[in-house]
Amino acid sequence: MKLKAFIFLLCFCQFVFCQTKNEKEERIPLAEFPEAAKAVIKNLPDDCKRLKFYKETDGEKQSFEVKFKYKRKRYSLEFSIDGNIEDIEVLTKLKNIDETVKTKIENYFASSFTKHKFIKVQEQYIYNVKLDAKTFVDNVLNNNSLKAPNFEIIAEVKTDKKRDIREFIFNTFGEFVNFRILNPTSYEHVLY
16 A cells, blocks of 8 residues: 555656646737736836736646836736736846855756756745735835745756756755746747
8 A cells, every 4th residue: 555655656746846838928918917917017116117018828827927127127027817916036147046045056956967057047936915915016126025035947957868948946945846847939938
């Protein structure tokens, strides 16, 4: 009985960690966003620049995303299909990450792959439902978030047999959480 449970768990973990991300982004007007999302966007600071609006489809899941620039940083604010905030991602560089966290991430890649190349690094702030939407967004935009971010890293990796582009998630301490293989057609929009 224990052997069957172990085999099931092993198969389940393999499925969880090897999902393929078939993401498609379609540029849309703000008018097509849900009302709750429009209210949050309306409260963004006036000096947000280059606002672009997208509807995103990833398999069964649909969401809305607004990308913009604020104080020389690039942000991506994602909403559920109902207009509730899911997260805010901030484009960054590996060198800007805390040294201890950065070392853990680099060690993961060095020990897991024969070669790797970082393509995109983002801080990911998951929405805290204890805060109202405006406070949450303002805290992230002004570097006042009480919760440290996760890290989303897109990297080209090579194992002994194969080369992939993958999206990795690391927690706030630099510990590996999961990855998804990016479908090459969904990768085209990723560079922002």
